[in-house]
Amino acid sequence: MTSSSPAAQRWDARLWTALFLLCGVLFLDGLDVSMVGVALPSIQADLGLTTSQLQWVISAYVLGLGGVLLLGGRAADLLGRRRVLIAALSVFTLASLMGGLVDSGALLIAARFLKGVAAAFTVPASLSLLTTTFTEGPARNKAMAIFNAFGASGFSFGLVFGGLLTEVGWRWTFLLPVPVAALLLFLMPRYIARDRPHIGQKRRYDLPGALLLTAGMLLLVRTIVEAPNAGWAAPETIAAFLLAAGLLAAFVAVERRAPQPLVRLGILRSAPLVRANLGAMCLFGAYVGFQFVATLYLQKTLQWSALETALAFLPAGLFVAVGAPRMGTVITRYGTAKPIVASTVAFAAGYALFLRVDATPYVLTFLPTIMLLGLGFALGYAALSVQATAGVSDHEQGLAAGLVQTSFQMGGAIVLAAVSAVVGQGTISDYRTAIAIVLGVAVLSLVLALTGVVRPRTDEVVATAS
Numbered sequence: 374m375t376s377s378s379p380a381a382q383r384w385d386a387r388l389w390t391a392l393f394l395l396c397g398v399l400f401l402d403g404l405d406v407s408m409v410g411v412a413l414p415s416i417q418a419d420l421g422l423t424t425s426q427l428q429w430v431i432s433a434y435v436l437g438l439g440g441v442l443l444l445g446g447r448a449a450d451l452l453g454r455r456r457v458l459i460a461a462l463s464v465f466t467l468a469s470l471m472g473g474l475v476d477s478g479a480l481l482i483a484a485r486f487l488k489g490v491a492a493a494f495t496v497p498a499s500l501s502l503l504t505t506t507f508t509e510g511p512a513r514n515k516a517m518a519i520f521n522a523f524g525a526s527g528f529s530f531g532l533v534f535g536g537l538l539t540e541v542g543w544r545w546t547f548l549l550p551v552p553v554a555a556l557l558l559f560l561m562p563r564y565i566a567r568d569r570p571h572i573g574q575k576r577r578y579d580l581p582g583a584l585l586l587t588a589g590m591l592l593l594v595r596t597i598v599e600a601p602n603a604g605w606a607a608p609e610t611i612a613a614f615l616l617a618a619g620l621l622a623a624f625v626a627v628e629r630r631a632p633q634p635l636v637r638l639g640i641l642r643s644a645p646l647v648r649a650n651l652g653a654m655c656l657f658g659a660y661v662g663f664q665f666v667a668t669l670y671l672q673k674t675l676q677w678s679a680l681e682t683a684l685a686f687l688p689a690g691l692f693v694a695v696g697a698p699r700m701g702t703v704i705t706r707y708g709t710a711k712p713i714v715a716s717t718v719a720f721a722a723g724y725a726l727f728l729r730v731d732a733t734p735y736v737l738t739f740l741p742t743i744m745l746l747g748l749g750f751a752l753g754y755a756a757l758s759v760q761a762t763a764g765v766s767d768h769e770q771g772l773a774a775g776l777v778q779t780s781f782q783m784g785g786a787i788v789l790a791a792v793s794a795v796v797g798q799g800t801i802s803d804y805r806t807a808i809a810i811v812l813g814v815a816v817l818s819l820v821l822a823l824t825g826v827v828r829p830r831t832d833e834v835v836a837t838a839s
Contacts, residue, residue, distance in 0.1 A: 387564060388506075390560075390564045391506070391564050391565050391566075392503070392506075392516060392519065392520075393523075394557060394560055394561055394564055394565060395499045395500075395502055395503050395520065395565070396519060396520050396522075396523035396524075397523065397553070397557045398458070398462065398495050398496070398499040398557065399496075399499065399520055399521070399523050399524040399527065400523040400524065400526060400527035400553075401465075401527060401550055401553055401554055401557070402492060402495075402496065402524065402527065403523075403524040403525065403526070403527025403528035403529075403531060404527040404528070404530060404531040404534070404549070404550060404553065405469070405488075405531065405550050406434075406528065406531065407527070407528045407529075407531030407532045407535055407683075407686075407690070408531040408532075408534055408535030408538065408546040408549065409430065409431070409434075409485075409535070409546055409547070410431070410535070410664050410665075410668060411531075411532060411535035411536055411539055411546070411668065411679050411682055411683045411686075412535055412538075412539045412543040412546045412679065413427055413430065413431075413665070413668055413669070414668065414669065414672040414673055414679070415539050415543040415679060416430060416481070416543050419543065420477065420478045420481065421478070422478050424669075424793060424796055424797075424799070425598050425599070425793055425794070426478055427793075428598065428665065428789055428790065428793035429482045429485075429598075430478075430481060430482060430485055431485075431661065431665065431785075431789055432594055432786050432789055432790065433482045433483075433485040433486040433489065434485040434486065434488060434489040434492075435489060435661070435782040435783075435785045435786045435789075436486070436489065436587065436590055436591055436594060436782070436783075436786050437485070437486040437487065437488065437489025437490040437492075437493065437587075438489035438490070438492045438493045438496070438778075438782045439489075439493075439590065439778075439779045439781075439782030439783040439785075439786060440490075440493070440583070440586055440587030440590055440591070440779075441489075441490050441493035441494075441583055441587060442493040442496065442497060442775040442776075442778050442779040442782065443582075443583065443586070443635040443636055443772070443775045443776065443779055444493070444579070444580070444582075444583040444635055444775075445457070445461070445493040445494035445495075445496070445497045445498065445775055446497035446498075446501065446635075446772050446773075446774055446775025446776070447579065447633075447635055447772065447775070448494060449494070449497050449498040449501055449775075450501070450769070450772065453567065453568055453569070454498045454499075454501055454502045454505075454568050455498075455502065455561070455562075455565050455566070455567055455568055456567075457494050457498045458494070458495055458498035458499055458502065458561065458565075459558060459561055459562065460494070461491045461492075461493075461494030461495045461498065462491070462495050462554055462557060462558055462561075463558060464487070464490075464491040465488055465491035465492060465495060465550075465554060466550075466551055466554040466555060466558070468484050468485075468487040468488035468491055469488060469547055469548065469550045469551050469554065470547075470548065470551050471484040471487070472484035472485060472488065472547035473544045473545070473547035473548035473551075474544070484547075489782075493775075496774070496775075496778050497774040497775035497778060500520070500758075500762075500774040500778070501774045502565065502568065503516055503517070503520055504517075504762050504774065505568070509763060509764075510705070511701065511705050513759070514700075514701035514702075514704050514705050514759060515701040515702075516701075517700075517701065517755055517758060517759055518697055518698050518699065518700045518701035518702075518704075518755055519698055519701075521693075521697045521700070521754050521755040521758065522693070522694055522697035522698045524697075524754075525690055525693030525694045525697050525750065525751075525754075526690070526694045528690045528693070529687060529690030529691055529693075529694055530690075532683040532684075532686050532687050532690055533683055533684070533687065534546070534549060535679070535683055536678070536679045536680035536681070536682060536683025536684065537680060537683075539679035539680075540678065540679055540680055579627070579628075579631050579633060579634050579635045581627050581631075582624055582627045582628055582631060582634060582635040582636075583635060585620050585621070585623050585624040585627060586621070586624045586635075588620050589617050589618075589620030589621040589623075589624060590617075590621075590783060590786060592613060592616060592617040592620065593614075593617040593621075593787065593790075594786050594787065594789075594790040595613070595790075596610060596613040596614055596617060597787070597790035597791055597794055598790050598793060598794055599613075600794060601794045601795070601797070625638075635772075636772070636776065637769070637772065640765070640769065640772065640773070640776070643764065645709070645710075645760050645763070645764075645825065646760070646761055646764075646765075646773070646776075648760070648821055648822070648824065648825050649709075649713075649757045649758075649760040649761035649777060649780075650761060650776060650777055650780040651780070651818075651821050652713060652717075652753070652757050652818055652821055652822060653757050653761070653777050653778075653780040653781045653784065654780045654781070654783060654784030654787075655717075655784060655814050655815065655817055655818030655821065656716070656717075656720065656749070656750075656753055656754070656757065656781070656784070656818060657781040657782070657784050657785045658783075658784030658785050658786075658787055658788030658789070658814055659720060659724065659784075659788060659811045659812075659814040659815045659818070660720075660746065660750075660785075661784075661785035661788060661789045662785075662788040662789050662791070662792035662807065662810065662811045662814070663724060663727070663746070663808065663811045664686070665789055665792055665793065665796075666792055666796065666804055666807045666808060666811070667686075667727070667739070668682060669796065669799060669804075670730060670799075670804050671685060671739075673799055674799060674801075674804075685735065685739055685743070686743060688740065688743050688744055688747060689743045689744065689746045689747035689750065690747065691747070692744060692747025692748060692750075692751060693747050693750045693751045693754075695751075696747075696748070696751030696752070697750075697751050697754070697755060700712070700751065700752070700755040700756065701755070703752075704755065704756055704759055709756040709757070709759055709760040709763075709825075710760075710822070710825035710826050711826065712752045712753065712756040713752070713753055713756045713757060713760070713822045713825065714819070714822040714823060714825070714826055715752050715753075716748075716749045716750075716751075716752035716753025716754075716756065716822075717749070717753065717815065717818045717819040717821075717822045718819060719745045719746070719748040719749035719752065720745070720746060720749040720753075720815045720818070720819075721812065721815040721816055721818075721819055722745050723741070723742040723743070723744075723745030723746045723749065724742070724808060724811050724812040724815050725812055726738065726741050726742045726745070727739070727742045727808050728805060728808055728809065728812065730801065730804050730805060730808060731801060757777065758777060761773060761774075761776065761777035762774060762777070784814075788810070788811065788814055791810050792807045792810055792811065795807050795810065
């Protein structure tokens with residue numbers, strides 16, 4: 374499949390099927406994330422995990438995904454996107470099966486990390502297959518909107534399935550993705566054409582860069598989580614922060630000198646691309662932190678069931694599922710900067726409302742918040758993805774796709790670590806402090822988004838007709 378010929382833009386049955394299969398990868402990711410999120414209190418009770426240990430069920434996945442995403446994007450560009458997608462999805466399936474069968478917290482976290490690493494190859498491979506199939510402009514905007522709508526639908530279905538399955542047993546939330554992934558694996562070789570790997574210099578994958586980035590982020594998250602117990606000013610905490618900073622600085626140094634780096638640092642000269650990646654960190658980081666706090670609050674403080682919790686989150690997913698398919702037209706008409714600003718306003722307003730967290734009725738606190746978050750996702754997710762990949766040459770689409778997805782996941786890991794560090798005993802005061810952190814991240818994203826509006830018109834990414 375290629376975007377270089379006009380024939381590739383004919384939306385025939387085969388092209389639609391290929392698009393739906395690529396969308397299925399994101400659907401599966403959304404399904405998995407939301408199901409596990411709802412099941413967290415049950416996992417904690419069954420395996421005897423502390424709150425700080427519990428957050429690693431999420432953090433292990435997002436760090437495995439975020440830490441290796443750039444390597445996954447590079448591998449997709451050099452080895453062939455379809456080949457990488459099928460191989461990684463096979464590992465993802467096995468890791469899902471493993472997660473449903475283990476009996477200890479450590480093994481569960483290990484399975485989640487492996488699953489995240491597999492997703493680090495499936496996500497950029499599927500997204501770069503999409504962006505190289507559909508030309509930049511209305512066609513790609515439409516495809517991207519459908520792609521993100523599938524992610525939202527996966528999240529919505531995952532909430533419902535997660536609530537229902539957790540009532541039976543949390544292990545089923547890990548096992549359900551297995552048959553979905555198996556179906557995708559069966560159909561992909563039949564409907565997704567082989568793509569030609571990028572032909573250039575000798576293949577190099579920059580494993581030192583990938584290891585330094587992953588190690589630096591793992592240490593940073595662990596330090597944030599453990600700091601409340603050890604003390605923020607304790608020598609071991611300060612030393613760990615310095616070591617994490619050193620590892621990340623070493624990653625940058627390696628990228629500057631590597632013949633074929635994970636990140637060609639020159640790509641960061643694009644101001645819209647940098648804003649999109651910073652915005653992605655803030656958007657997903659704030660939401661992951663919010664979901665963690667809200668799930669514990671609803672199930673442990675208000676004593677809601679897993680199904681009731683899932684249904685409480687469901688309006689946001691439905692809002693995105695309805696709104697996301699229409700974002701292609703919105704982006705084509707208005708560009709990306711304005712929808713991103715509107716998205717950040719909705720997120721900040723939603724988190725601000727939830728600062729009133731207490732035992733007041735659902736319709737007065739949680740429902741308005743969750744509707745605003747759904748609006749924020751519908752407006753912002755696709756716009757950030759389009760802005761992050763627009764203007765990038767085909768042979769670096771895997772890099773651009775991996776870079777923005779890395780930003781989403783790393784933001785999630787960092788903010789979740791900060792939030793879990795202050796939740797403590799789960800008092801109302803603890804929850805308010807955690808939500809205040811989430812709100813602060815959302816306000817930062819609003820400030821970043823506003824810089825995209827006040828920049829000269831030539832700095833804004835505007836989708837044009839092909």
